[in-house]
Amino acid sequence: MNLKPEEIESIEDAGILNNQPVKMIRTKGGFWMAVGRPKGKLQQEALTAGSHPAIVKYNLEKQYPDFQPAMMKSEHFADDIKVDRHSHFLSDDLRKSGHDIYSVQKGADIEFQITKHNAEVHSVKAVIQDDAIVLKGMNIDKKFARGMAGATTEKALEFGSKKIRVEAK
């Protein structure tokens, strides 16, 4: 993948991997990319990418257990953001075609992101209210319905929420 300087919006230090710096690049299109030099490689390369910096960090830590994250300026990359992958609820076909479901949670706010090859396909915002998870509308392709239901249920179980509500927009 070749990125031209005019396509880059910002570059930030993300941490260290094998004593080499890892940079977080944000493109003008809103795509995030972690760039660094993996062990045994001579050149820098894209380590992982995603539609949300917290998802990039999550995948970076999973794929490279030696990665040491740095304190980052970006609020999207803050330590109080919790990312979970729920792709196990997707059908074999959707998984094979590169789809994933993530939840990105900060405080009571949750954002469910459905991605294809790390690019956002759908986003559903939700909020934890009392004993319920309230989804703020659900405008997604019906083929993701089961996956979305699983992801929401998993999140509800995590917080002991008794109800899942969908609010019309």
Next chain:
Amino acid sequence: MAYLDLIKGQDEETYKKYAQKGIDLIYPVSINGETHRPDIGVRYHNSIKVFDADKDNKDHIHEKASQLNLNPPDPKDVQIEPTTLQGRGGYKMHVIRLHGPHAEQTQQHNAHFNGMGFEQNYVFHPHITVDENTWNRIRLSGAKTAEEAGIKFHNAELRHGPAVVQTYHPKLAASEDAKKVHTELKPCTSCGHKLTTENAKFIGTQHWPRHPSQDLYNCPKCDSTITMPAKHPEKMEKGLKHAVAGMAVAAGLAGSPAAQAPAAPKSATQQQTSIAPNANTYSSKRMLNTIQSVESSNGKLENHAELTRGPDAGEHAFGKYGLTPSIIRETVHLNPDLKRHKKIQNLQGTDLIHYMEDNPGLEDTIATKHLARLEHHFGQNPNAIGYAWLNGIRGTYKAQKQKKDLGSHWHVKKINEAYAKEK
């Protein structure tokens, strides 16, 4: 206080309190002349049965105990294994586990009192609980028999707390009287030494599927192993256990991860037996490789058939080790270091399989931890582990209780074949 809590060890003071007021049928023991534990002052002993003072009647216990030949074990014939029992609270009890014919007899005596005492949901195995210093001394001495460790067994006693209610003096059964008449055996085939049942050491009985069983003796002069026609061929299973005492079956009953079978006398013929091949060179890695080879031809055939019975009916096993969904969930539940995967408890079917696929390495971790759990229950015994991998821990205990021959089970046979090939 339930005995189970005690045997699993809550603390030494609890153990002491119980010993001071419980009813026990025991062989009192002395170790290097010492009769009491130096740390808590409790009598060293080898329990035959522990009774419930609130429920069991002493006269009834005595009546039943009188029916038994409670002859104290001969320390020369008792093989020992220093090991630990770990309780739910994490406390370790230092024990000297006993193996061999006497230990088996004590197990039978224990079973004689079935229905009495506390509920036993564990396999009783004879042992002596000792203080840590004594345990370390015995362990470091490398003693293999009770005699080498300076352990002596005394006449059995029924005790209520520190009070001796009854002492049982040795009695010779008619068959034992007969044993006192030493029969002449054929001369040693190596050195020609004249052998009798007195001077030749009886090793055990060797069973052959299509040939008469044979008794094995050790020549005291040249140390050769001599075979004679078996006197009690019908006691094949027991004799075989004697011959390889502690090797596989006893290790299976041991129920400890550290349970190493005591070295059994070796002979060319014994190596042909069908139980636990190369038991002396057991390693968890070798066992895992064996399981992998049997379950999926080392990962080549991971499409497992649908499970038709048990808690996983309708689901599929996963991966190279053939881990069932319930084993995956249970192992994650039992291991706090896998807490980050706790969501797996709510997953079933393809969702669970996808989760395992999304977490490479989790399969190996779960298989390793599950194997460690089986080793804890059944010792380093490929037969019992092979059986338990398919039938679960309860199923294996049940089979052992029903005295099923685990070695003849199809899965165990496969495991044994593969285990022998693994390095």
